[in-house]
Amino acid sequence: MEHDGFVVRPVGRVESSLTDRADAPRQGDEGAPQAWLVFDERVAPALADLRPGDRVLLLTWLHRADRDVLAVHPRGDRARPRTGVFSTRAPDRPNPIGLHGAEILAVEGLRVRVSGLEAIHGTPILDLKPVLGEADAR
Amino acid sequence: MEHDGFVVRPVGRVESSLTDRADAPRQGDEGAPQAWLVFDERVAPALADLRPGDRVLLLTWLHRADRDVLAVHPRGDRARPRTGVFSTRAPDRPNPIGLHGAEILAVEGLRVRVSGLEAIHGTPILDLKPVLGEADAR
Numbered sequence: 494m495e496h497d498g499f500v501v502r503p504v505g506r507v508e509s510s511l512t513d514r515a516d517a518p519r520q521g522d523e524g525a526p527q528a529w530l531v532f533d534e535r536v537a538p539a540l541a542d543l544r545p546g547d548r549v550l551l552l553t554w555l556h557r558a559d560r561d562v563l564a565v566h567p568r569g570d571r572a573r574p575r576t577g578v579f580s581t582r583a584p585d586r587p588n589p590i591g592l593h594g595a596e597i598l599a600v601e602g603l604r605v606r607v608s609g610l611e612a613i614h615g616t617p618i619l620d621l622k623p624v625l626g627e628a629d630a631r
Numbered sequence: 632m633e634h635d636g637f638v639v640r641p642v643g644r645v646e647s648s649l650t651d652r653a654d655a656p657r658q659g660d661e662g663a664p665q666a667w668l669v670f671d672e673r674v675a676p677a678l679a680d681l682r683p684g685d686r687v688l689l690l691t692w693l694h695r696a697d698r699d700v701l702a703v704h705p706r707g708d709r710a711r712p713r714t715g716v717f718s719t720r721a722p723d724r725p726n727p728i729g730l731h732g733a734e735i736l737a738v739e740g741l742r743v744r745v746s747g748l749e750a751i752h753g754t755p756i757l758d759l760k761p762v763l764g765e766a767d768a769r
Contacts (some may be wrong), residue, residue, distance in 0.1 A: 497694050498640035499755070501726045520763065538701040538726055542718035547719075554637050563676040579687075579759040580680040587674055588639045588757045590728065617637070619726045620691055621717040622753055625658065 501554065502618035504539070505532035511613045514557055518611045519568060520582070522594075525609035530618055532603045540621070543600050548624040551593040551607070552602075554617040558589030590619065641690065641755035643670035643741075649751045652695050656749045657706060658720070661733075663747035668739045668756055678759070681738050684760040689731040689745070692755040696727030724736070728757065 509528040511517045518525045530551065534620055543549075562585035564575045578586040578616075595607040639700075647666040649655045656663045668689065670678055681687075700723035702713045716724040733745040 499694075500636045501639055501728075504725050536701060536717075539715045539717045539725065541702070541715040543715070547718070550730065552726070552730075555754070556637075563674060563724035564679070577677045577681070579674075579677045580685070580761055582760055582763065586758060587642050587677065590639075590758055592690075592760060593690065598679045607732070620724060620728055622720055622730060623718055623721040625720065 501619050503554065503603055504536045505618040507531075507553065507610065507614060507616040507618065509610065509614045511611070515598070517613050520611055522609060523611070525611040526609040527564055527598065528607055528612070529603040530621070531606060532618070533590055534603060536538045537603060540600075540603070543605060543621075545597050545599055547597045548606070549595055549597060550622045550624060551595055551612075551618065552608070552620040552622070553591035555584040555589035555591045556617060557584070559585040560587055560589060560612065562586065569627055587627065590620065591616070594624070599613050600627065639757050640670060641692065642674045643668055643756040645669075645691065645750045645752060645754040645756065646755065647750065649681070649749070652751055655751050658748060658749055661749070663749040664749070665736065666748040668680055668743040668745060668759070670743070671687070672741060675741060678738075679741065681735055681743055681757045681759075682743065683735050685735040687733055687735060687736045688746070688762060689729075689733055689750075690758040690760070691709065691729035691731065691750050692757055693722040694726035696724070697723040698725055698727060700724065706717065717729070726737045729754070732762070747753055
């Protein structure tokens with residue numbers, strides 16, 4: 494286990510009008526469309542307290558990524574110097590976990606509607622976390 | 632692959648004075664100590680551009696977590712109602728990926744010193760991402 498790693502199991506999928514990585518905005522606040530997060534029945538209790546208006550952090554598995562890439566030209570701009578991926582948000586990286594800020598717009602059973610999301614259709618969902626408020630309100 | 636999940640492989644480990652989950656603060660801004668992120672040689676190019684003062688998001692694997700838990704009393708307080716884990720930052724969740732905000736204090740080869748980190752000693756590191764600035768500065 495120590496040497497082989499750990500297994501993440503998707504808890505749902507993104508349903509989006511974005512179907513091609515080349516068409517996707519680079520970040521959710523750069524014109525990304527609304528999308529549905531469609532969760533598996535087995536995790537229903539985990540989403541029972543999600544409400545419209547909640548600010549969340551969505552963790553996904555960027556299943557099209559190249560895990561052998563360690564440095565990139567930021568935002569694909571070859572005029573910018575190659576930069577270590579830990580200093581960029583490039584999807585290509587050793588563990589291609591996507592981190593997306595979004596707001597919940599609606600909850601319909603296992604389906605959660607969110608604001609601007611740059612993840613493409615079919616992207617596996619790993620986790621959803623609340624954005625933390627101030628320490629005294631947790 | 633679709634049904635079995637995806638394998639994450641640690642790229643390093645946390646070195647911290649925190650050795651017991653029971654002693655760890657619940658969030659990094661609640662009195663957590665400085666810590667070292669110690670990366671594997673194979674990912675050295677990925678961290679080549681990290682600099683003191685950088686604000687980062689550290690993704691870890693919470694290896695002590697119970698992955699079958701779907702609802703918890705927030706912050707372990709039994710006076711608070713049971714809440715779906717996607718509305719909490721509880722470590723127990725289907726994919727126990729930790730998300731920690733921190734500031735880089737020093738970089739010494741494969742060792743990166745960071746501010747307040749609530750992860751315990753030995754926690755596997757999965758990824759490091761920059762905190763995004765405004766859209767026009769990316």
